[in-house]
Amino acid sequence: MESKKSVVSSFDVDHITLKAGLYLRSVYTINEQYAVHSWDMRFRATMDHAPLGAEEVHTIEHLMAYHLRLDAEIGSSIVSFCPMGCKTGFYLSTMNDVSAEQIRSALARVYKCVFPLKSKEDIVGLNEVQCGNPGLFAIESTNFAMAQYMRALYTPEQAEQAGIGSIYNCVW
Numbered sequence: 001m002e003s004k005k006s007v008v009s010s011f012d013v014d015h016i017t018l019k020a021g022l023y024l025r026s027v028y029t030i031n032e033q034y035a036v037h038s039w040d041m042r043f044r045a046t047m048d049h050a051p052l053g054a055e056e057v058h059t060i061e062h063l064m065a066y067h068l069r070l071d072a073e074i075g076s077s078i079v080s081f082c083p084m085g086c087k088t089g090f091y092l093s094t095m096n097d098v099s100a101e102q103i104r105s106a107l108a109r110v111y112k113c114v115f116p117l118k119s120k121e122d123i124v125g126l127n128e129v130q131c132g133n134p135g136l137f138a139i140e141s142t143n144f145a146m147a148q149y150m151r152a153l154y155t156p157e158q159a160e161q162a163g164i165g166s167i168y169n170c171v172w
C-alpha cells in the first residue's frame, strides 16, 4: 500500500500559534484511489497549556465517534474519530467529499441533540462490554469543554441560527 501526503502535516504546523478551531491537517491518498482527509479538531490552544482531562477526552470520544457517524449529511463519509495524545483535541478522518462547513454544521447538530449531558446514561457505549475503561468519564467538565469548543467555531449570532445559542448562555 502506497500512502501519499500533501497539504500540511501536523508536525509542520506552528503549534505555538495554533488556536482552538477546526483545521484540515492532511490529505492521504490510499492505494492511489481513496483520498482521506484528516481534520484537526483543536479544543484547546496549545499555548494555553490547559489540555483536556482524560475524563473529558474519553467522554467526547464516545459521543462523537458514535453520533457523527449517524449524521445524515456526513456520517457515511467518516473514517475515524480519535483523541490526540496531547489531549488538546481530536482527529476526525473523513473521505474527501466533506467540507469544513459541513463538519461544523454536523457538530452543531450533534451538540444540539446530545448536550448538555445530565448523567452517565447520556454517554453511549460506556459499559464493560464496549469500552476498556467505563469508569473514566465526566459530565460537568465535558459540558464545559464542548460548549467552549463550539464557541471557537460559532459566533453568538451563528450559534443562535444553528439552534445552539446555549453555548454562550451556559451556566457550567
Ligand SMILES: [Zn+2]
Binding pocket: 058, 062, 130, 131, 132, 133, 134
Ligand atoms: Zn471507552
